[in-house]
Amino acid sequence: MHSTLHITQNLTVKDRILAIGTQVSITRAIFMPTPYRLSFDHRFNFMLQQIIDPITEHLPENNRLERIWKLAQIDFKRRYYNDRLGLLWALINPLFRITIYFIVFSRIYNNNTDNYILFLFSGILLYGVFSEISKGGMTVIKFKRYLIENIQFEKVDLFISQAISVFLGFIFNMIVFFSVALAMGANLNANVIFFIPVLISLFLISSSVAMIMATIVLYIDDIRHLWDMIVFLGFWSSGVIFKVDKLVEWIPAILYLNPFIGLLTNARAAIVYGTPPDYFMMIYTLLFSCAMMAFSVWLFHRNEHLILEKS
Amino acid sequence: MSENETIIRVKNLSKTFHIREESVKSIRHLILNLRRLRSKQHRIQALQDINFEVKRGEVIGIIGRNGSGKSTLLNLIMGSLKPDKGSTIETSGRIIRMALGMGFDPNLSARHNIYVNGSILGLTFKKIGSIFYDIIDFADLNDFIDTPLKFYSSGMRSRLAFAIAVHAQADIFLMDEFFGGVGDANFQAKSKKVFESAFLDKRTILFVSHGLKNIVDFSDKVLLIDRGKQLAFGPPKEVVKQYQKLMK
Numbered sequence: 001m002h003s004t005l006h007i008t009q010n011l012t013v014k015d016r017i018l019a020i021g022t023q024v025s026i027t028r029a030i031f032m033p034t035p036y037r038l039s040f041d042h043r044f045n046f047m048l049q050q051i052i053d054p055i056t057e058h059l060p061e062n063n064r065l066e067r068i069w070k071l072a073q074i075d076f077k078r079r080y081y082n083d084r085l086g087l088l089w090a091l092i093n094p095l096f097r098i099t100i101y102f103i104v105f106s107r108i109y110n111n112n113t114d115n116y117i118l119f120l121f122s123g124i125l126l127y128g129v130f131s132e133i134s135k136g137g138m139t140v141i142k143f144k145r146y147l148i149e150n151i152q153f154e155k156v157d158l159f160i161s162q163a164i165s166v167f168l169g170f171i172f173n174m175i176v177f178f179s180v181a182l183a184m185g186a187n188l189n190a191n192v193i194f195f196i197p198v199l200i201s202l203f204l205i206s207s208s209v210a211m212i213m214a215t216i217v218l219y220i221d222d223i224r225h226l227w228d229m230i231v232f233l234g235f236w237s238s239g240v241i242f243k244v245d246k247l248v249e250w251i252p253a254i255l256y257l258n259p260f261i262g263l264l265t266n267a268r269a270a271i272v273y274g275t276p277p278d279y280f281m282m283i284y285t286l287l288f289s290c291a292m293m294a295f296s297v298w299l300f301h302r303n304e305h306l307i308l309e310k311s
Numbered sequence: 312m313s314e315n316e317t318i319i320r321v322k323n324l325s326k327t328f329h330i331r332e333e334s335v336k337s338i339r340h341l342i343l344n345l346r347r348l349r350s351k352q353h354r355i356q357a358l359q360d361i362n363f364e365v366k367r368g369e370v371i372g373i374i375g376r377n378g379s380g381k382s383t384l385l386n387l388i389m390g391s392l393k394p395d396k397g398s399t400i401e402t403s404g405r406i407i408r409m410a411l412g413m414g415f416d417p418n419l420s421a422r423h424n425i426y427v428n429g430s431i432l433g434l435t436f437k438k439i440g441s442i443f444y445d446i447i448d449f450a451d452l453n454d455f456i457d458t459p460l461k462f463y464s465s466g467m468r469s470r471l472a473f474a475i476a477v478h479a480q481a482d483i484f485l486m487d488e489f490f491g492g493v494g495d496a497n498f499q500a501k502s503k504k505v506f507e508s509a510f511l512d513k514r515t516i517l518f519v520s521h522g523l524k525n526i527v528d529f530s531d532k533v534l535l536i537d538r539g540k541q542l543a544f545g546p547p548k549e550v551v552k553q554y555q556k557l558m559k
Contacts, residue, residue, distance in 0.1 A: 067430040074416070074423055147414045151431045152389055152406045305393035308386060309328070 064157065071144075071161035076168045078143075091176055094124055101241050113243055118177075118186055118272045123240035123264055125173050126198075130206045130260070131231045133163045137210025138217050138227065141307060148307055155304055156297055159214070163207040167199075177271070187274035194277040195270040197286055201263055204289035208296035215299050218306045239264055255281075259288045318483060318515050319365040319388065320401040326358040326383055326394050357383045358539045367482075370516045372530035372547065374523070374554050380539045381519045385485045388517065404482025405433060409472065417461035421452055421471060424460060432479040442478050450474035451498070470498055486518035523551055 080089065098121055106116055113119050140162050141148070148155065181188060209230075216223050237247065238260035248255050255261055262281035269275045330353045358380045365371055373381050386392045389406050414431065415424050425446055429439040447453055450470040460468060476484075520526055526533055526547055533550040535543040537557060543550045 063430060063433060063435050066436050067427075070423075070426050070430055070436075074419055074427065078418060146416055147427070147431060148391065150408045150414045151428075152391075153431050305391065308391045309393075 068161045072164035075165035127240045133206035134209040137213040189274040198267045201285045201289040204293045208292040211296040211300045318367045322399040324361040324398040328355045361541045368513045369531045372526040372533040373519045375536040379536045406483040407481045408485040420457045446474045484516045
Protein backbone atom coordinates (compact mmCIF):
# COMPACT_ATOMS: atom_id res chain seq x y z
CA MET A 1 0.00 0.00 0.00
CA HIS A 2 2.71 2.46 1.01
CA SER A 3 4.93 1.53 -1.84
CA THR A 4 2.12 2.14 -4.31
CA LEU A 5 1.62 5.56 -2.85
CA HIS A 6 5.26 6.31 -3.31
CA ILE A 7 5.46 5.18 -6.87
CA THR A 8 2.39 7.04 -8.05
CA GLN A 9 3.61 10.19 -6.41
CA ASN A 10 6.99 10.13 -8.05
CA LEU A 11 5.63 9.62 -11.54
CA THR A 12 4.70 12.66 -13.55
CA VAL A 13 1.16 12.89 -14.81
CA LYS A 14 2.24 12.28 -18.36
CA ASP A 15 4.16 9.14 -17.44
CA ARG A 16 1.20 7.87 -15.57
CA ILE A 17 -1.22 8.36 -18.42
CA LEU A 18 1.16 6.72 -20.86
CA ALA A 19 1.57 3.77 -18.54
CA ILE A 20 -2.17 3.42 -18.15
CA GLY A 21 -2.93 3.75 -21.81
CA THR A 22 -0.67 0.94 -22.83
CA GLN A 23 -1.29 -1.59 -20.11
CA VAL A 24 -4.84 -1.67 -18.94
CA SER A 25 -7.98 -2.84 -20.62
CA ILE A 26 -11.27 -1.25 -19.64
CA THR A 27 -12.61 -4.30 -17.82
CA ARG A 28 -9.41 -4.65 -15.85
CA ALA A 29 -9.57 -0.99 -14.97
CA ILE A 30 -13.09 -1.35 -13.57
CA PHE A 31 -12.56 -4.50 -11.59
CA MET A 32 -9.07 -3.77 -10.42
CA PRO A 33 -8.21 -5.63 -7.20
CA THR A 34 -7.60 -3.71 -4.02
CA PRO A 35 -3.81 -3.31 -3.92
CA TYR A 36 -3.98 -1.20 -7.06
CA ARG A 37 -6.69 1.05 -5.80
CA LEU A 38 -4.57 4.16 -5.56
CA SER A 39 -3.91 4.15 -9.23
CA PHE A 40 -7.46 3.07 -9.99
CA ASP A 41 -8.41 6.69 -9.65
CA HIS A 42 -6.14 7.70 -12.48
CA ARG A 43 -7.01 4.72 -14.61
CA PHE A 44 -10.69 5.42 -14.34
CA ASN A 45 -10.24 9.11 -14.99
CA PHE A 46 -8.23 8.33 -18.02
CA MET A 47 -10.85 5.87 -19.21
CA LEU A 48 -13.66 8.38 -18.77
CA GLN A 49 -11.63 11.02 -20.49
CA GLN A 50 -11.05 8.79 -23.48
CA ILE A 51 -14.79 8.50 -23.89
CA ILE A 52 -15.68 12.09 -23.04
CA ASP A 53 -12.87 14.11 -24.63
CA PRO A 54 -13.82 13.45 -28.26
CA ILE A 55 -17.36 14.54 -27.42
CA THR A 56 -16.44 17.66 -25.48
CA GLU A 57 -13.90 18.76 -28.07
CA HIS A 58 -16.71 19.53 -30.46
CA LEU A 59 -18.85 21.33 -27.91
CA PRO A 60 -18.38 25.05 -27.36
CA GLU A 61 -16.43 25.86 -24.21
CA ASN A 62 -18.99 26.45 -21.55
CA ASN A 63 -17.96 27.21 -18.05
CA ARG A 64 -21.23 26.13 -16.49
CA LEU A 65 -21.44 22.77 -18.27
CA GLU A 66 -17.84 22.03 -17.40
CA ARG A 67 -18.49 22.81 -13.79
CA ILE A 68 -21.57 20.58 -13.62
CA TRP A 69 -19.60 17.79 -15.23
CA LYS A 70 -16.66 18.20 -12.85
CA LEU A 71 -18.89 18.20 -9.78
CA ALA A 72 -20.67 15.10 -11.10
CA GLN A 73 -17.36 13.36 -11.63
CA ILE A 74 -16.08 13.99 -8.12
CA ASP A 75 -19.42 13.10 -6.60
CA PHE A 76 -19.35 9.82 -8.49
CA LYS A 77 -15.90 9.13 -7.15
CA ARG A 78 -16.83 9.98 -3.60
CA ARG A 79 -19.69 7.54 -3.89
CA TYR A 80 -17.73 4.53 -5.05
CA TYR A 81 -14.00 4.97 -4.81
CA ASN A 82 -13.44 4.81 -1.12
CA ASP A 83 -15.12 1.44 -0.88
CA ARG A 84 -13.18 -1.74 -1.32
CA LEU A 85 -15.29 -3.09 -4.12
CA GLY A 86 -15.85 0.30 -5.68
CA LEU A 87 -18.25 0.27 -8.57
CA LEU A 88 -19.23 -3.33 -7.90
CA TRP A 89 -21.46 -2.06 -5.12
CA ALA A 90 -23.55 -0.30 -7.73
CA LEU A 91 -24.27 -3.76 -9.16
CA ILE A 92 -24.40 -5.90 -6.05
CA ASN A 93 -27.21 -4.01 -4.36
CA PRO A 94 -29.78 -4.18 -7.19
CA LEU A 95 -28.80 -7.74 -8.08
CA PHE A 96 -29.34 -8.82 -4.50
CA ARG A 97 -32.75 -7.18 -4.33
CA ILE A 98 -33.81 -8.61 -7.65
CA THR A 99 -32.91 -12.10 -6.49
CA ILE A 100 -35.03 -11.74 -3.39
CA TYR A 101 -38.04 -10.29 -5.21
CA PHE A 102 -37.69 -12.83 -7.96
CA ILE A 103 -37.76 -15.71 -5.53
CA VAL A 104 -40.73 -14.29 -3.65
CA PHE A 105 -42.81 -13.37 -6.66
CA SER A 106 -42.09 -16.24 -8.99
CA ARG A 107 -41.62 -19.15 -6.60
CA ILE A 108 -43.77 -18.30 -3.60
CA TYR A 109 -46.56 -16.29 -5.25
CA ASN A 110 -47.68 -17.33 -8.66
CA ASN A 111 -46.89 -14.66 -11.14
CA ASN A 112 -47.59 -14.90 -14.84
CA THR A 113 -46.11 -11.62 -16.07
CA ASP A 114 -44.15 -12.10 -19.30
CA ASN A 115 -40.42 -12.06 -18.90
CA TYR A 116 -40.79 -11.32 -15.22
CA ILE A 117 -37.11 -11.11 -14.35
CA LEU A 118 -36.50 -8.29 -16.85
CA PHE A 119 -39.75 -6.63 -15.84
CA LEU A 120 -38.49 -6.60 -12.26
CA PHE A 121 -34.90 -5.70 -13.11
CA SER A 122 -35.90 -2.63 -15.15
CA GLY A 123 -38.36 -1.48 -12.49
CA ILE A 124 -35.87 -1.74 -9.66
CA LEU A 125 -33.03 -0.07 -11.56
CA LEU A 126 -35.16 2.90 -12.64
CA TYR A 127 -36.80 3.34 -9.27
CA GLY A 128 -33.39 2.98 -7.62
CA VAL A 129 -32.14 5.97 -9.59
CA PHE A 130 -35.04 8.03 -8.31
CA SER A 131 -34.57 7.02 -4.71
CA GLU A 132 -30.82 7.62 -4.80
CA ILE A 133 -31.06 11.07 -6.38
CA SER A 134 -33.86 12.25 -4.12
CA LYS A 135 -32.05 10.92 -1.07
CA GLY A 136 -28.90 12.76 -2.16
CA GLY A 137 -30.90 15.98 -2.30
CA MET A 138 -31.10 15.98 1.47
CA THR A 139 -27.31 15.90 1.88
CA VAL A 140 -25.98 17.71 -1.16
CA ILE A 141 -26.19 21.05 0.62
CA LYS A 142 -24.24 19.67 3.55
CA PHE A 143 -21.50 18.11 1.40
CA LYS A 144 -21.12 21.17 -0.77
CA ARG A 145 -21.33 23.71 2.00
CA TYR A 146 -17.67 24.46 1.56
CA LEU A 147 -18.51 25.92 -1.85
CA ILE A 148 -21.80 27.59 -0.96
CA GLU A 149 -20.19 29.52 1.87
CA ASN A 150 -17.48 31.07 -0.18
CA ILE A 151 -18.45 31.48 -3.78
CA GLN A 152 -21.43 32.94 -5.55
CA PHE A 153 -22.86 30.54 -8.10
CA GLU A 154 -26.07 28.91 -9.27
CA LYS A 155 -26.82 26.31 -6.63
CA VAL A 156 -29.22 24.37 -8.84
CA ASP A 157 -26.06 23.11 -10.57
CA LEU A 158 -25.25 21.12 -7.47
CA PHE A 159 -28.45 19.10 -7.81
CA ILE A 160 -28.00 18.58 -11.52
CA SER A 161 -24.45 17.35 -11.11
CA GLN A 162 -25.48 15.08 -8.28
CA ALA A 163 -28.17 13.58 -10.51
CA ILE A 164 -25.63 13.14 -13.32
CA SER A 165 -23.30 11.29 -10.99
CA VAL A 166 -26.08 8.85 -10.10
CA PHE A 167 -26.78 8.41 -13.82
CA LEU A 168 -23.11 7.55 -14.36
CA GLY A 169 -23.50 4.63 -11.97
CA PHE A 170 -26.78 3.80 -13.68
CA ILE A 171 -24.96 3.41 -17.01
CA PHE A 172 -23.02 0.51 -15.54
CA ASN A 173 -26.24 -1.02 -14.28
CA MET A 174 -27.77 -0.68 -17.72
CA ILE A 175 -24.83 -2.45 -19.31
CA VAL A 176 -25.55 -5.40 -17.04
CA PHE A 177 -29.26 -5.10 -17.78
CA PHE A 178 -28.81 -5.23 -21.53
CA SER A 179 -26.43 -8.17 -21.28
CA VAL A 180 -28.99 -10.08 -19.23
CA ALA A 181 -31.77 -8.99 -21.60
CA LEU A 182 -29.92 -10.26 -24.64
CA ALA A 183 -29.08 -13.50 -22.90
CA MET A 184 -32.71 -14.04 -21.91
CA GLY A 185 -34.02 -13.36 -25.39
CA ALA A 186 -35.78 -10.06 -24.75
CA ASN A 187 -37.36 -8.45 -27.78
CA LEU A 188 -35.02 -5.50 -28.31
CA ASN A 189 -35.71 -3.50 -31.46
CA ALA A 190 -35.94 0.07 -32.76
CA ASN A 191 -38.42 0.93 -30.02
CA VAL A 192 -35.42 1.18 -27.70
CA ILE A 193 -35.12 4.85 -28.71
CA PHE A 194 -38.28 5.56 -26.71
CA PHE A 195 -36.16 4.84 -23.65
CA ILE A 196 -34.61 8.29 -24.12
CA PRO A 197 -37.74 10.32 -23.17
CA VAL A 198 -38.13 7.97 -20.21
CA LEU A 199 -34.62 8.82 -19.04
CA ILE A 200 -35.23 12.54 -19.50
CA SER A 201 -38.39 12.41 -17.39
CA LEU A 202 -36.65 10.30 -14.78
CA PHE A 203 -33.80 12.79 -14.57
CA LEU A 204 -36.11 15.79 -14.23
CA ILE A 205 -38.46 14.21 -11.70
CA SER A 206 -35.65 12.89 -9.53
CA SER A 207 -33.68 16.11 -9.44
CA SER A 208 -36.78 18.17 -8.73
CA VAL A 209 -37.71 15.92 -5.82
CA ALA A 210 -34.10 16.30 -4.63
CA MET A 211 -34.48 20.07 -4.70
CA ILE A 212 -37.81 19.98 -2.90
CA MET A 213 -36.26 17.75 -0.24
CA ALA A 214 -33.31 20.13 0.12
CA THR A 215 -35.74 22.99 0.65
CA ILE A 216 -37.77 21.14 3.27
CA VAL A 217 -34.60 20.14 5.12
CA LEU A 218 -34.00 23.84 5.76
CA TYR A 219 -37.15 23.94 7.86
CA ILE A 220 -37.35 20.45 9.29
CA ASP A 221 -34.33 18.36 10.13
CA ASP A 222 -35.84 14.92 10.42
CA ILE A 223 -37.31 14.91 6.94
CA ARG A 224 -35.48 11.63 6.30
CA HIS A 225 -38.42 9.73 7.78
CA LEU A 226 -40.84 11.50 5.49
CA TRP A 227 -38.58 10.74 2.55
CA ASP A 228 -38.58 7.05 3.55
CA MET A 229 -42.35 7.09 3.45
CA ILE A 230 -42.55 8.87 0.10
CA VAL A 231 -40.15 6.41 -1.47
CA PHE A 232 -42.01 3.46 0.03
CA LEU A 233 -45.35 4.76 -1.19
CA GLY A 234 -43.88 5.37 -4.63
CA PHE A 235 -42.37 1.92 -4.71
CA TRP A 236 -45.67 0.18 -4.09
CA SER A 237 -47.83 2.49 -6.21
CA SER A 238 -45.70 2.63 -9.34
CA GLY A 239 -45.67 -1.02 -10.29
CA VAL A 240 -42.00 -1.63 -9.69
CA ILE A 241 -42.54 -5.31 -8.94
CA PHE A 242 -46.05 -5.99 -10.24
CA LYS A 243 -48.36 -4.83 -12.98
CA VAL A 244 -50.46 -1.81 -12.04
CA ASP A 245 -53.60 -2.73 -14.03
CA LYS A 246 -55.69 -3.56 -10.97
CA LEU A 247 -54.49 -0.53 -9.05
CA VAL A 248 -55.40 1.78 -11.93
CA GLU A 249 -58.82 0.11 -12.27
CA TRP A 250 -59.41 0.77 -8.60
CA ILE A 251 -58.09 4.38 -8.47
CA PRO A 252 -57.97 5.71 -12.07
CA ALA A 253 -56.61 9.11 -11.00
CA ILE A 254 -53.38 7.54 -9.78
CA LEU A 255 -52.27 7.20 -13.38
CA TYR A 256 -51.95 10.98 -13.51
CA LEU A 257 -50.86 11.61 -9.95
CA ASN A 258 -47.92 9.23 -9.97
CA PRO A 259 -45.69 9.90 -12.98
CA PHE A 260 -43.80 6.68 -12.35
CA ILE A 261 -46.67 4.53 -13.59
CA GLY A 262 -46.44 5.93 -17.10
CA LEU A 263 -42.68 6.13 -16.89
CA LEU A 264 -42.18 2.48 -15.97
CA THR A 265 -44.79 1.24 -18.44
CA ASN A 266 -43.06 3.03 -21.29
CA ALA A 267 -39.61 2.00 -20.11
CA ARG A 268 -40.63 -1.64 -20.21
CA ALA A 269 -42.27 -1.26 -23.59
CA ALA A 270 -38.97 0.11 -24.88
CA ILE A 271 -36.38 -2.14 -23.29
CA VAL A 272 -38.19 -5.34 -22.30
CA TYR A 273 -41.06 -6.01 -24.70
CA GLY A 274 -39.99 -4.00 -27.75
CA THR A 275 -43.45 -2.57 -28.29
CA PRO A 276 -44.23 1.06 -29.19
CA PRO A 277 -44.86 3.32 -26.18
CA ASP A 278 -48.12 4.80 -24.96
CA TYR A 279 -47.56 8.15 -26.69
CA PHE A 280 -50.09 10.02 -24.57
CA MET A 281 -48.48 8.88 -21.33
CA MET A 282 -45.04 9.63 -22.72
CA ILE A 283 -45.91 13.24 -23.45
CA TYR A 284 -47.88 13.57 -20.23
CA THR A 285 -44.91 12.33 -18.18
CA LEU A 286 -42.51 14.67 -19.96
CA LEU A 287 -44.76 17.68 -19.38
CA PHE A 288 -45.36 16.62 -15.78
CA SER A 289 -41.63 16.37 -15.12
CA CYS A 290 -40.88 19.74 -16.75
CA ALA A 291 -43.56 21.38 -14.62
CA MET A 292 -42.15 19.75 -11.52
CA MET A 293 -38.66 20.95 -12.38
CA ALA A 294 -39.89 24.52 -12.88
CA PHE A 295 -41.76 24.43 -9.59
CA SER A 296 -38.85 23.04 -7.60
CA VAL A 297 -36.32 25.49 -9.04
CA TRP A 298 -38.68 28.32 -8.11
CA LEU A 299 -39.18 26.88 -4.61
CA PHE A 300 -35.48 26.37 -4.05
CA HIS A 301 -34.57 29.86 -5.23
CA ARG A 302 -37.12 31.35 -2.89
CA ASN A 303 -35.51 29.62 0.07
CA GLU A 304 -31.83 29.35 -0.75
CA HIS A 305 -30.87 32.36 1.36
CA LEU A 306 -31.81 30.27 4.39
CA ILE A 307 -29.00 27.79 3.76
CA LEU A 308 -26.40 29.60 5.83
CA GLU A 309 -28.88 30.94 8.32
CA LYS A 310 -30.60 27.73 9.33
CA SER A 311 -28.23 24.86 8.79
CA MET B 312 -16.59 49.87 -16.81
CA SER B 313 -15.67 53.44 -15.98
CA GLU B 314 -13.15 54.05 -13.26
CA ASN B 315 -15.49 55.83 -10.91
CA GLU B 316 -18.39 53.43 -11.22
CA THR B 317 -19.98 52.53 -7.91
CA ILE B 318 -19.73 48.75 -7.60
CA ILE B 319 -21.26 48.22 -4.16
CA ARG B 320 -23.97 50.38 -2.68
CA VAL B 321 -25.21 49.54 0.81
CA LYS B 322 -28.09 51.57 2.22
CA ASN B 323 -29.99 51.26 5.52
CA LEU B 324 -28.69 47.73 5.87
CA SER B 325 -29.97 45.84 8.88
CA LYS B 326 -29.96 42.18 9.70
CA THR B 327 -31.91 40.49 12.43
CA PHE B 328 -31.51 36.80 13.16
CA HIS B 329 -34.55 34.99 14.46
CA ILE B 330 -33.37 32.20 16.63
CA ARG B 331 -35.66 29.74 18.34
CA GLU B 332 -34.72 28.98 21.86
CA GLU B 333 -35.19 25.30 21.30
CA SER B 334 -33.30 24.75 18.14
CA VAL B 335 -34.70 21.26 17.55
CA LYS B 336 -36.42 21.28 14.20
CA SER B 337 -38.37 18.06 14.06
CA ILE B 338 -41.73 17.19 12.61
CA ARG B 339 -43.09 16.41 16.06
CA HIS B 340 -41.83 19.72 17.34
CA LEU B 341 -43.39 21.54 14.43
CA ILE B 342 -46.81 20.02 14.96
CA LEU B 343 -46.84 20.41 18.72
CA ASN B 344 -45.63 23.97 18.71
CA LEU B 345 -47.28 25.38 15.63
CA ARG B 346 -48.93 28.17 17.55
CA ARG B 347 -46.22 28.99 19.97
CA LEU B 348 -43.40 29.11 17.44
CA ARG B 349 -43.52 32.80 16.70
CA SER B 350 -43.68 33.97 20.26
CA LYS B 351 -40.70 31.87 21.28
CA GLN B 352 -38.38 33.43 18.78
CA HIS B 353 -35.33 35.15 20.06
CA ARG B 354 -34.16 38.16 18.07
CA ILE B 355 -30.56 39.13 17.59
CA GLN B 356 -29.84 42.38 15.87
CA ALA B 357 -26.58 41.58 14.09
CA LEU B 358 -26.34 44.70 11.98
CA GLN B 359 -28.16 48.00 12.19
CA ASP B 360 -28.33 50.79 9.65
CA ILE B 361 -25.09 50.35 7.73
CA ASN B 362 -24.48 52.78 4.84
CA PHE B 363 -21.53 52.96 2.49
CA GLU B 364 -20.51 52.95 -1.14
CA VAL B 365 -17.54 51.36 -2.84
CA LYS B 366 -16.13 52.39 -6.19
CA ARG B 367 -14.44 50.06 -8.62
CA GLY B 368 -10.82 49.48 -7.69
CA GLU B 369 -11.13 50.59 -4.09
CA VAL B 370 -9.77 48.59 -1.19
CA ILE B 371 -11.95 48.77 1.90
CA GLY B 372 -10.85 47.53 5.29
CA ILE B 373 -13.44 46.44 7.83
CA ILE B 374 -12.54 46.45 11.50
CA GLY B 375 -14.36 45.83 14.72
CA ARG B 376 -14.25 43.66 17.79
CA ASN B 377 -15.09 39.97 17.69
CA GLY B 378 -18.79 39.42 17.16
CA SER B 379 -19.45 42.90 15.91
CA GLY B 380 -20.98 41.68 12.66
CA LYS B 381 -18.09 41.87 10.21
CA SER B 382 -18.53 38.39 8.77
CA THR B 383 -22.30 38.81 8.65
CA LEU B 384 -21.74 41.91 6.55
CA LEU B 385 -19.59 39.96 4.10
CA ASN B 386 -22.22 37.21 3.91
CA LEU B 387 -24.92 39.78 3.19
CA ILE B 388 -22.91 41.40 0.43
CA MET B 389 -22.27 37.98 -1.08
CA GLY B 390 -25.99 37.34 -1.07
CA SER B 391 -25.90 34.19 1.01
CA LEU B 392 -27.93 35.86 3.74
CA LYS B 393 -31.03 37.93 3.15
CA PRO B 394 -31.14 41.37 4.77
CA ASP B 395 -34.14 42.76 6.66
CA LYS B 396 -36.87 44.57 4.80
CA GLY B 397 -36.03 48.11 3.81
CA SER B 398 -32.34 47.40 3.32
CA THR B 399 -30.71 47.75 -0.07
CA ILE B 400 -27.54 46.11 -1.24
CA GLU B 401 -26.61 46.67 -4.86
CA THR B 402 -23.57 44.95 -6.28
CA SER B 403 -22.40 44.44 -9.81
CA GLY B 404 -20.29 41.57 -11.05
CA ARG B 405 -19.10 38.28 -9.65
CA ILE B 406 -18.20 38.13 -5.99
CA ILE B 407 -16.02 35.61 -4.24
CA ARG B 408 -15.23 35.28 -0.62
CA MET B 409 -11.86 34.11 0.51
CA ALA B 410 -11.12 32.65 3.84
CA LEU B 411 -8.44 30.21 4.89
CA GLY B 412 -9.37 26.85 3.47
CA MET B 413 -12.02 28.41 1.24
CA GLY B 414 -14.07 26.17 -1.03
CA PHE B 415 -11.95 23.08 -0.52
CA ASP B 416 -13.16 19.53 -0.17
CA PRO B 417 -10.69 17.77 2.14
CA ASN B 418 -11.28 14.41 0.44
CA LEU B 419 -10.24 15.63 -2.98
CA SER B 420 -6.76 16.13 -4.33
CA ALA B 421 -5.29 19.53 -5.09
CA ARG B 422 -5.89 18.83 -8.76
CA HIS B 423 -9.64 18.37 -8.34
CA ASN B 424 -9.94 21.24 -5.93
CA ILE B 425 -8.20 23.56 -8.36
CA TYR B 426 -10.53 22.51 -11.16
CA VAL B 427 -13.69 22.79 -9.08
CA ASN B 428 -12.76 26.13 -7.58
CA GLY B 429 -11.43 27.52 -10.82
CA SER B 430 -14.55 26.47 -12.64
CA ILE B 431 -16.84 28.02 -10.08
CA LEU B 432 -14.72 31.15 -10.19
CA GLY B 433 -15.55 31.43 -13.87
CA LEU B 434 -12.53 29.91 -15.59
CA THR B 435 -12.90 27.40 -18.41
CA PHE B 436 -11.05 24.09 -18.15
CA LYS B 437 -8.75 25.18 -20.94
CA LYS B 438 -7.79 28.28 -18.98
CA ILE B 439 -7.37 26.29 -15.77
CA GLY B 440 -5.19 23.80 -17.61
CA SER B 441 -2.95 26.59 -18.83
CA ILE B 442 -2.45 28.10 -15.38
CA PHE B 443 -2.53 24.81 -13.46
CA TYR B 444 1.21 24.49 -13.02
CA ASP B 445 1.54 28.18 -12.26
CA ILE B 446 -0.79 27.66 -9.33
CA ILE B 447 1.01 24.52 -8.18
CA ASP B 448 4.42 26.17 -8.53
CA PHE B 449 3.29 29.27 -6.75
CA ALA B 450 1.91 27.24 -3.87
CA ASP B 451 5.01 25.01 -3.85
CA LEU B 452 2.98 21.82 -3.95
CA ASN B 453 4.64 19.98 -6.83
CA ASP B 454 5.03 16.75 -4.88
CA PHE B 455 1.48 16.67 -3.60
CA ILE B 456 -0.70 17.33 -6.63
CA ASP B 457 -2.74 14.15 -6.23
CA THR B 458 -2.74 13.93 -2.44
CA PRO B 459 -6.11 14.48 -0.79
CA LEU B 460 -6.24 17.81 1.00
CA LYS B 461 -7.00 16.21 4.35
CA PHE B 462 -3.34 15.18 4.51
CA TYR B 463 -2.16 18.73 3.90
CA SER B 464 -0.91 20.92 6.68
CA SER B 465 -2.88 24.08 7.27
CA GLY B 466 0.00 26.06 5.82
CA MET B 467 -0.13 24.05 2.60
CA ARG B 468 -3.87 24.58 2.38
CA SER B 469 -3.69 28.30 2.79
CA ARG B 470 -0.89 28.48 0.24
CA LEU B 471 -3.11 26.68 -2.25
CA ALA B 472 -6.06 28.95 -1.43
CA PHE B 473 -3.92 31.98 -1.94
CA ALA B 474 -2.47 30.69 -5.20
CA ILE B 475 -5.95 30.04 -6.62
CA ALA B 476 -7.21 33.38 -5.40
CA VAL B 477 -4.45 35.24 -7.19
CA HIS B 478 -5.62 33.68 -10.46
CA ALA B 479 -9.34 34.05 -9.83
CA GLN B 480 -11.54 36.13 -12.11
CA ALA B 481 -14.01 38.14 -10.07
CA ASP B 482 -15.11 41.74 -9.74
CA ILE B 483 -15.36 41.90 -5.99
CA PHE B 484 -13.21 40.05 -3.49
CA LEU B 485 -14.36 39.61 0.08
CA MET B 486 -11.56 38.53 2.36
CA ASP B 487 -12.04 37.22 5.83
CA GLU B 488 -8.72 37.34 7.68
CA PHE B 489 -7.04 36.44 4.45
CA PHE B 490 -5.35 39.66 3.47
CA GLY B 491 -1.67 40.05 2.75
CA GLY B 492 0.38 36.93 3.19
CA VAL B 493 -0.19 33.44 4.51
CA GLY B 494 2.20 30.60 5.27
CA ASP B 495 5.80 30.83 6.45
CA ALA B 496 8.05 33.85 6.14
CA ASN B 497 9.37 32.75 2.78
CA PHE B 498 5.95 32.29 1.23
CA GLN B 499 4.67 35.39 2.94
CA ALA B 500 7.33 37.51 1.31
CA LYS B 501 6.55 35.97 -2.08
CA SER B 502 2.81 36.37 -1.76
CA LYS B 503 3.05 39.88 -0.43
CA LYS B 504 5.00 40.90 -3.50
CA VAL B 505 2.43 39.39 -5.85
CA PHE B 506 -0.35 40.83 -3.78
CA GLU B 507 0.96 44.36 -3.93
CA SER B 508 2.02 44.40 -7.54
CA ALA B 509 -0.54 42.30 -9.38
CA PHE B 510 -3.48 41.59 -7.17
CA LEU B 511 -4.35 44.97 -5.73
CA ASP B 512 -4.20 46.62 -9.10
CA LYS B 513 -7.71 47.70 -10.11
CA ARG B 514 -9.49 45.08 -8.04
CA THR B 515 -12.27 45.85 -5.64
CA ILE B 516 -11.57 44.30 -2.28
CA LEU B 517 -13.37 44.31 1.03
CA PHE B 518 -11.32 42.77 3.76
CA VAL B 519 -11.82 41.98 7.38
CA SER B 520 -8.65 42.01 9.39
CA HIS B 521 -7.40 42.41 12.91
CA GLY B 522 -3.96 43.33 11.60
CA LEU B 523 -4.10 47.11 11.86
CA LYS B 524 -0.86 47.50 9.94
CA ASN B 525 -2.40 45.87 6.86
CA ILE B 526 -5.45 48.07 7.24
CA VAL B 527 -3.43 51.27 7.30
CA ASP B 528 -1.03 50.17 4.57
CA PHE B 529 -3.45 48.88 1.99
CA SER B 530 -6.94 50.24 2.35
CA ASP B 531 -8.34 53.37 0.76
CA LYS B 532 -11.15 53.61 3.28
CA VAL B 533 -11.99 51.81 6.49
CA LEU B 534 -15.33 50.82 7.94
CA LEU B 535 -15.56 50.48 11.70
CA ILE B 536 -18.40 48.41 13.12
CA ASP B 537 -19.17 47.89 16.77
CA ARG B 538 -22.06 45.78 18.07
CA GLY B 539 -23.73 45.91 14.67
CA LYS B 540 -23.57 49.65 14.36
CA GLN B 541 -21.48 51.64 11.94
CA LEU B 542 -19.22 53.95 13.92
CA ALA B 543 -17.10 55.33 11.12
CA PHE B 544 -16.34 55.09 7.43
CA GLY B 545 -13.42 57.11 6.17
CA PRO B 546 -9.65 57.47 5.83
CA PRO B 547 -7.70 54.61 7.42
CA LYS B 548 -5.59 56.50 9.94
CA GLU B 549 -8.48 58.33 11.57
CA VAL B 550 -10.72 55.31 11.77
CA VAL B 551 -7.96 53.13 13.19
CA LYS B 552 -7.33 55.74 15.90
CA GLN B 553 -11.00 55.66 16.78
CA TYR B 554 -10.87 51.85 16.93
CA GLN B 555 -7.86 51.90 19.23
CA LYS B 556 -9.70 54.26 21.55
CA LEU B 557 -12.63 51.88 21.56
CA MET B 558 -10.44 48.98 22.54
CA LYS B 559 -9.11 50.76 25.64
